[in-house]
Amino acid sequence: MNTVSSVSFANRQGLRLDGMLHEPDPSSARGVCVLLLSPGIKGRVGPHRLYLKIADRFVSMGFHVLRFDYHGLGDSEGSLSENVMADVYNSIQSGRYVEDTRSAMDWLENLRGINRFVASGLCGGAISGLLTAQLDDRIRSLLALGMPVALEGNPEDWGRHLTTGQLGSLRKGYLRNIVHFDAWVRFLTGRSSYTVIWKSLTRRPEHRDDVKTPDAPTDNTNPRFAPAFLSVLKSGRPIILIFSGADRLQWEFEEKFVERHQDQLRGLRSLFEVHKIEKANHVLSDPDWIAQMLTLSTQWLDKNHPPR
């Protein structure tokens, strides 16, 4: 019988982290734990309890699943000093919770002797998993949902770092809106993003993708992303990326990472898969989108971590 227990353990600063451990029936256990890493503010359950839905599926396959709240968030101890949400997100994308994740692995290894992990999560959880995997080879693979490549900007300058793909999509939207009265009202009353409209019509992103030094991004690309991603692949550990069709993140992945690192990715292509769920929003709030994500995830898990 599968079980779910409330658990707590200390991180490396001695702060208590609270979580839930899902354990499979011992007869079906694969001896691998999926770390469902918190996306951040919405804690260990994830948006609309997404993580419970995912955990239920994975534990039925024989995986242990651990989900927990990082320090300063959810039920865990500690506090964060930021006042702005974007700063919290950026701190997560810069590796704030790598050590908490390693503490979780230490704890479960001591408790159950499990030392093989799949790092997984949505958004901030995915990037935390990637950055932890770079440092800790107990993480054998990465299952990344909606993983960001770029850092959060201020909402006021959202147009500065748009990719060619994003501008193309915006252009189509603006041209569709030509026949809509409300759109003209917004345009004529100063409520439109005129710079972005101009950019989309002339297709000139602020920062061109043919930067001379891809290792030192000059835009809002997370400077930790590429080294971590390439390091994990070069160590032979597979990655699956599942993106949502309605958000910008796949464009950013393709244009701000893949295109800039084509030479380094040559020979590593077989180790990572990229999938898109059409029309899905960032948090996969529709049951059909969740079903598609679970199908992709479970097939990949079976391939990379088969039953014993």
Next chain:
Amino acid sequence: MTEEASFLEVSGQRLFAVFCRPLGQVQRGVVLCHPLGEEKLWAHRALVTFSRELVARGFGVIRFDFRGEGDSDCDFQDSSVETRLEDITAVVAALKEREPSCSDVSMVGLRFGATMATLYAARRNDVRQLVLWDPIVDGAAYAQSLLRINLASQLAAYKKVVEGRDKLMERMTRGEAVNIEGYALTESFFSGISSLRVIEALRSFRGKTLIVQPGNEGSPVRPEFSELTKGGGNIIVSVVAGQPFWKETKAFLPRADGFAVPTIDWLESA
């Protein structure tokens, strides 16, 4: 301070709860009732921080996840107004069992959690104080606002409304659930919410009530809250300078600033 997480049994299902208490004597027991859906997730950390602030002032606190939410059992589509009342009943009983000195309790609810707390308090005689943070006072209007979330999601996904309000109501009547930001809302829960009116529940409550309205200093009391004070009963409204920490905001809001201090002061003095 000690914090202990556990599962309570309610109708054969597990309800996740965290008991928080000071090391010494407990002054009074407080039950925290969270809001609905994604509001709960945005507000969670602020409610956790608030529970710790209460404990620092000598209160024993229980915070919990209604069944169908958080880490409690049950799918959201199986939850209802009735299951939520059962949950509160179980939580209050558990608090009293752990703290025998607390023969009555105080309740603090946020948004729809405040509505549920009021409904519970109106039916029982073991609630001494009720604090309602931006309560949902008109269930029918709130239920309609939940449907609007679905309509907004359709616009975002399909650039148009594929199924209007009437179609969504038809689906619920046929026994299907309507998706509200990932939560499956059924006809049972929808009609249960629609029938709620806090003013009627407050008329039956014999204890003291503090309504906390977020706003700016000097803002007038909202008409729906003024109306509540006219129904008789010991009810006051306090307008506080506080941001809506139950929504997605640009600011990071890990504390219920503006709400916590007046609430704790009132709980201690009332």
